[in-house]
Amino acid sequence: MFALLQNHATGMPTLDAEADFRRARRRHAAARVGRWVTRRSDWRHPRTLDDPAVRLGGLPRMQVVPLAAIVGTLEPTLHFDACFRPASNLVRRRWERIALAHRRGVALPPIELIKRPDGYYVLDGRHRVSVARALGHPDIDARVTGARPQP
Numbered sequence: 001m002f003a004l005l006q007n008h009a010t011g012m013p014t015l016d017a018e019a020d021f022r023r024a025r026r027r028h029a030a031a032r033v034g035r036w037v038t039r040r041s042d043w044r045h046p047r048t049l050d051d052p053a054v055r056l057g058g059l060p061r062m063q064v065v066p067l068a069a070i071v072g073t074l075e076p077t078l079h080f081d082a083c084f085r086p087a088s089n090l091v092r093r094r095w096e097r098i099a100l101a102h103r104r105g106v107a108l109p110p111i112e113l114i115k116r117p118d119g120y121y122v123l124d125g126r127h128r129v130s131v132a133r134a135l136g137h138p139d140i141d142a143r144v145t146g147a148r149p150q151p
Contacts, residue, residue: 013100013103013104014100016099016103017096017097017099017100017103018096020096020099020131020134020135021086021092021095021096021099023134024085024086024095024130024134025085025086025089027085027134031081031083031085058145058146059145060112060143060144060145061143061144061145062110062141062142062143062144063141063142063144064139064140064141064142065113065120065139065140065141065142065144066138066139067129067132067133067137067138067139067140069119069120070084070113070119070120070121070122070129070140071118071119071120071121072119072121072122073121073122073126074114074121074122074123077126079091079126080126080130083133084126084129084130084133085130085133085134086130091127091130094127095127095130095131098127098128098131099131099134099135102131102132102135108128110125110140110141110142110143111123111124111125111128111129111140111141111142111143112124112125112142112143112145113125113142113143113144113145114144114145114146115144115145115146120142120144123145125140125142128140
């Protein structure tokens, strides 16, 4: 019940998904201004797993991962900030489709993550992570693979 109030549900999922995106973009803009005012040198974009010697280790396993534990992506992206808020309107259509699926209760495939000592990195599913965070979900279903350095 409180999740619906937090996400400003109107009963029209399409309009709610559009409003969710606008709200997430405003949060990105507010965070950007906050970083500028406080002169913090936070990451502007998600961390990347830039170690080219990383190999996936073992078989992927399904698990529920706290969204707060996801710290970055495998490849760099300019479309999301460090908290996976949309930093560009280029992701709008896809983001809204995923938000609409969440609002309608449609099951989405699990995201794919690499587990590292400092947190999880997204192989596939940046948009789903962004939407889940914006809608206030505490965790997400994921296929997790460990990573180990190459010998």
